Amino acid sequence: MEQRGRLWLVVGIVLVIVAVLSNAPGLDTTLLLSVDEDGQAPWGSARTVDPLASDPNSSTELTQAAWLDPLDLGLFGVRLVGLASLAVLAWAMGNLPRWRNPDASWSPWLASIVLLHPGMLFAIGRGYSEPLGTLLGGVMLLAPLHPALFRRIQSGTPRDGAAVLAVIVAVSISTAAAAALLALKGLNPWWAMGLAVLLVPPISFGDWSASHVTRRGAAGWFVLAVMLGMGLTGLLGVGSVSEARGEWWWWSFLPFAVFDVLGLYLLVGAGLWAFLGKDAMGFNRGEGAMELLVVCGLLVGLLSAYVAALWTVEGQAWDLAWWETMVVLGNNGRHGMVLLPAAVWLIV
Structure with a gap:
């Protein structure tokens, strides 16, 4: 079994190399590499009906450029950040079994998930930010559950000094990753400060036992959290949602976006569907699992609303038909990969 896992890990590494060498940078990467010191692209908006046209009077500050190329090395710098993030992510995923059993071996199976994921190969090839975003998402969601902190947090009631310090460290790391x-x-x-406010009460005072939760009950809470996440995103109007929530397109795209984010890019793309059998899901009874499941549900709803908004805004900019938007812009669901480490922790 371990030998086959190593084989798939090698296959994943080869595919990553092929993706990097055989792909040109994507549109967003090209835009980010072209911005000036003020974060402005010289030609303005590149999302127009005419694929060869641009709108110099329409420009948005692109502050993400410094994150993708912090060393100012151009495309090489973007590739370097992506590959480094992917390597750390694969190593961390392989270490997840040790969170439950310190004597467990490093898992090449889990490490290979991120290297073989079609969405991740697409992102690393195009120079997109998903490898780094997924790594940050994993730190944000799993930091409070790391054994070194979790054991201290749960060490006693009332909380002693070590537990309080562990809570502070966990919340700080998670909030910094979210920011x-x-x-x-x-x-x-x-906005990451909102996460800090939400984290402190359950980490400090919550009952982390999930042994009494049935599979059906957990699924119900997850679906409710997804719907709540979409509703909150619509009310708050985060990012592109503020431009799209008044359009009927956005509302009609929502169920398809959930399928894209949760179904295609997590369960199918990462192969996690194979772990949903009755004899699997060993981690879902672990302490903190229900809390993490609900948070992931909220984020699935938020990300789905965001993806639906991107489809609406870009579909109108490019004058695409309703059904064409989901096909042509289906890769927007890759934003859901920020939940990949947490999903693996919950399911595998």
Whole structure:
């Protein structure tokens, strides 16, 4: 079994190399590499009906450029950040079994998931930010559950000094990762403080046992969280959602976006559907699993609303038909890969 896992890991490494060498940078990467010191692209908007045209009077500040190319090395720098993020992510995924059993071996199977994921290969080939975003998403969601912190957090009631310090460290790491992820996506990093406010009560005072939760009950809470996430995103009007929520397109795209984010890019793209049998899902009874499942549900809803908004805005900019939008712009669902480490923790 381990030998086959190593084989797939090698296959994944080869595919990553092929993807990097055989792909030109994507549209977003080209835009980010072309911005000036003020974060402005010289030609303005490149998303127009005419694929060869641009609108110099329409320009948006692209603050993500510094994240994708911090060393100012151009395309090589973007590739370097992507490959480094992917390597750390694969190593971290392979270490997840040790969170439950310190004597467990490093898992090449889990490490190969990110290297073989079609969405990740697409992103690394095009120079997109998903490898770094997925790594930050994993840190954001799993930091409070790391054994080194979790054991101290749960060490006693009332909380002693070591537990309080562990809570502070866990919340700080998670919030910092969330802020970096928001900045990477061109959003206001200060919104991450909302995550800190939400994290402190359950980490400090919550009952982390999931042994009493049935599979059906967990699924129900997850679906409810997805719907709540979409509703909150629509009300708050985050990013592109503020431009799209008044359009009927956005509302009709929502169920398809959930399928894209959750179904195609997580369950199918990462092969996690294979672990949903009755004898699998060993981790879903672990402490903290229900809390993480609900948070992931909220984020699936948020990301789905965001993907639906991108389809609406870009579909109108490029004058695409309703059904063409989902086909041509289906790769927008890759934003859901930020949940990949947490999904693996929950399912595998």
